[in-house]
Amino acid sequence: MLAHAGTIDAVAGFQIMAKPEATIAAGDLAQVEDLAVELARLAGAEIVNALGGLLTIRYKTAATGDELWRDPVSEVDHNVETLIRARVAERFPAHDVIGEEMDDRPARDHDIVWAVDPIDGTSNFINGFPMFAASIGVLHRGRPVAGALWCSASHALRSGVYHARHGGRLRFDGEDVTPRINPAVRTGLAGIPDAQPSDGGWDGRKTGSAAIECALTAAGILRVARFNAPNIWDVAGGLALVQAAGGDIRQHGEDGWRPFERFVPEATAAGVADLRFWRHPLVIGRPEAVQRMCGRPEFASQGPEAASKRPDSGALTRR
Template sequence: MTDAPAALLPVALRAAEIASDLVRTRVPGLLTAKGDRDMASEVDYAVERAVREYLKEQTPDIAILGEEEGITGDTTGELLWAIDPVDGTANFVRGIPLCGISIGLLEKGRPVVGVIDLPFLGTRYHAAQHTGAYLGDRRIQASMTTNLKDAIVAIGDYAIGENAEAKNRQRIALTECLAANVQRVRMFGSVAIDLAWVAEGKLDASITLSNKPWDMAAGVIIAREAGAEVTDQDGTDHTFASAATVATNPALTDDIRSLIGTAHEAQRRG
């Protein structure tokens, strides 16, 4: 990796600050339907526009991918910003404080810079490749849990939209396998929180059976820099093109992967 992407961490931090101020000071406003049981608030759009404007001003040559407005800019370059203005919108609009802002920078499809701001919890996580992961000024690391029965594991939301019923059979099978083997299963409704808390050691693993770059980019690099392993569900290295996002402390990687395989086989057998 060149030095340039890591040097853009201050830009990502300032973008997160702009976004956090908007989320904390505005009401959700009108909701726009985005398909089956999915929506965006006025704040989602306002935050994305503000962050896009700032990033375009600071890094005009880097394309931007956002959840609400897609991709803009020169997509032939090696760098790409990936932003989720409010990860956990369903929580946000109900006044549940478990939501976050995710701003990641990818180089050739792999995250190299990430900032996650949890505006209602007053915490901001950041990382750049090869420099460690931090909560504010404090360096953080993944948990040291070694026994699956002592592990707290977060899972991503159940699927909505097209083929939700089929997708959820696998998710429910996974939930059953986890419930029978780990200390606790949690669903917070924000993968940004899941990955940040794996990085901080609050969680021992998180499993999300999907991969949307605006959701994952920041959290993946933060978790990795904290010592967690982040892979696809089959154990291959997690990238922009992965089908799922599995983050674990290294001691539990094999056990978690085995549970995912067991759940997949149980779902396949029907």
């Protein structure tokens, strides 16, 4: 259901309102969050069971010259996304799904889209480096309205699921999370794709997983995080967490850094517009930290084209 006065069409148990500012009603959104949490836990269980085994792995980009093999995909990525898609189709058959590993779109252009990354940080996962996540994000007309991220590491020093929905609180395995900043800590941590010993006063960290960094930013461990050109499945779930925690999100466009509102379909070279092709620089975090990061001169004019040509562009999706 959508909380809004206007024309109503029943679609898969939801009331779809005619006006663009309509939102999903609280009761239905709670069901969406519950399923997202279930799927994140399912993905986490599959990841844990497979960790340390001899996995079948392929690479989307082969090594050429001095370039490394990039974008690994394991059999677990594919299997987990298959499971997630089946559960979404069973519970909400009219909803669309955008997944990293499969191009299938069951309901293209539907108002509600599930953006799924079965393993964010696959390079970490296949090498046994314990920083990876399974990310489930739910969008309504491009706006993040729910997210659930199973993370291999957390503020609680254990794996678990960070989750939230629009209008709700950030939670970890069902318990409220209240980000706290210790005023005695003079130098806060920042997630940055091109980590340096000092990054404008921030103590930089590069985890290899955009989803992990979204979750840790929402939880207050990272005060700010910057992504050069993430894919929609990398951050859709995490942005819902950041918003629930009271954080700020900025997106870079032709007119510089502006508040993020929604994901907008991007056109390919063939002229086909699709949410799948959205890629823009983002900065997320506590409002004052985001303002400070976006105000840095070297990032003030950074656009997606420039980011994709940077020497560190291989880390853009934090695989």
